[in-house]
Amino acid sequence: MPKKGDAIIIGVNLREANLKRKLREHLHFLGFTKTDEGALRPPGNGKDAIRTLHSAQREERLIASENFVTKKSGKLMHYFASGLDVNPEKISPVLERVSSSTWQSDLFRLAALSWSVPVSNGFGRRLRYLVWDQSNGKLMGIIAIGDPVFNLGVRDKFIGWNTHDRGARLVNIMDAYVLGAIPPYNSLLGGKLVACLLRSRDLYDDFAQTYGASTGIISQQEKKARLMAIVTTSSMGRSSVYNRLKLNGTEYLKSIGYTGGWGHFHIPDWLFTELRDYLRYIDHTYADQHAYGQGPNWRLRTTRAALAALGFKDDLMRHGIQREVFICQLASNAVSILHTGKGQPDVSSLQSVEQIADMALDRWVIPRSKNVPDFKYWKSSDLIDLFGNQAHLLRTQMELGKAFGSTYRN
Template sequence: MNGKNASVINIISREANIKRKLRRHLQDLGFEKSDEGALRIQGSGKDIVRTLHRAQREERLRASSDFIAAKAEKLLGYFASGKEIDPEKISPVLERVAAGTPQGDLFRLASLTWSVPVSNGFGRRLRYLIWDENNGKLMGLIAIGDPVFNLAVRDRFIDWNTHDRSARLVNVMDAYVLGAIPPYNALLGGKLVACLLRSRDLYDDFARTYGGSTGIISNQEKKARLLAVTTSSSMGRSSVYNRLKIGDQQYLKSIGYTGGWGHFHIPDGLFTELRDYLRDMDHRYADQHRFGQGPNWRLRTTRAALSALGFKEDLLRHGIQREVFICELAKNSAKILQSGKGEPDIGALLTAKEISELALERWITPRAKRRSEFKDWVSSDLIDLFGRQTRVLRNQLESLNLFKETASG
């Protein structure tokens, strides 16, 4: 057999191998093909969503196993047990997180407990830890980053055209991490955390960090102001974000649902193989992943690889719709985003401390009086949120005597 024939056989064999892996993975998740060739999954609800994210989450946990082993002993002490919380004395404070710091490590460890894998964000980013100052324990996380360029429900809500969006999307961010840590989540702490998106603290931090930045895509200087933050519920309709209102002020507004397209059901390992396949074809998407080279590089890369392998685009239609919300920081945010004219009306914008006090009175304190289950949570229960890494982590912590101490404490 000459070298040319061997090369052709290797390419065919590689394509067949990737196809088999992809079909097997989708079948394992529970997907079937409809008569039209689109993906279809039986059932609905949060358990289905968790199942679809399972492979990607386990990959993230495996990739982070060394980090967990090295950092867990020191960091687990920052997570509260229910008995350490006095609902009448909870005092939330925001702390900005910088890369390469112990706070950054804590943010990473806490985000690994999310049932849906947390992305690293891209482009501009602001990350925060929310602390309970009364006991020194972690309450929740916030991370906002650059939004995707195309988001139909957002664009319809603002009612801007492509030119307007290109010029003024710099004033919008997306909350890609937003939530409370156990046991504060049982006290409706997620509502408090979400309200903090509309705080003077985030508005001012954004202005200091990115107010005089140059647009990566346009390469033009822009006086960016944080006018709006979008976020989406990974579990379909959100019970935490809906009706998020204190007094007359609405903090998050539902603006519709995504179309059920995406790539989250393609785990990192398979995506790497798809990307390598494109690279061998000298396809431009294989390594075109800097922000500013177009919207959602991973989605476009996956689509290109699937097309090259002979799959229909419908393979990216997973059917899981996310509810999308928008937080408008200025009273006239939508008007400025649409027209590009005017100064932000932020006279009624409260500080994180002021918002927290209102949220405690509105949700946390009444919840604690009605439901006492949060007291049963012990910080060592957090280990059970690390998926298949749980057994390994338990063994590691027991060898350090940490697990026994947190369980007994």
């Protein structure tokens, strides 16, 4: 028993205390404050605020890609267009399917690194595409669709799913986790054109050929999947690009609501690694339970488990940034089939990439080029500024004359 006047030593887990401090400092650095209830309050909901919140994660990705950028960029930069390379009247979009371990895969990765918000690598079933402008051999945009998020309330409500329905028929939906146009085509509303290509006969047929007869990873059941719909989420809150996407009376993307503002994007990889190490330290099962098929969104659940173990409220996962959710229905009766599980998909209204592109050029791109001709002043070298801390590497290689590569062949 301690005697009166003796110092009392209180046991403190220094590892926990240090991790809590790092977490608080990181959230403060991003500009988060707390509400009266102790939940997170983001620094804003505008595009600049969202970019800032993603800045740490993006810089982390760029640093991790330094060797890739150094090795590959010199051979790939010439595929990006300057404004003077683009004649809006002659733009001719075409899709090229991307295979792993090819120069096209490297180009896809390099283009994705220019995004202001880091893009996911996707998981499970995946189809990736480069969108080329055949008129000049330059890259217009990139598309990637992959296995969908399991829990997405606005999607399930729109379709009318209960838990059983979703488990049985989610295989017929994919998420577009990369979708957009590359400068200077984005200034010409090329993002709208690229988004419309989701609803093309080309994607529908590719999916049927690749994944039409497959075994569910979680259910282990044989499923005859058909691509009924593709869901995508705007990275910048409300989307001005995806809204009102109609061509000749056909709706290509439909807004179905907003996400709840929950997630883990504000927890960068380095901090997630420390949280995971902490779970391993306390012998928590989530630390190493990460194989696909062990449950939806393992990273989200792992982060939540670590925060709870550290004594934080669940609200710390609520970053408050709501994103607009859109659905692209490839079959005209997609919602009915997804809801009931009955019927044959009606894809008679699907058109080819060429047909969709022709309509989109007339609807958006060509009028934009006449009304806002600023795209002409874009230089392909300007793209380098979008690569953050890797910009100096690219500029050095350009100056050394290493920007060369194989000529694109249609």
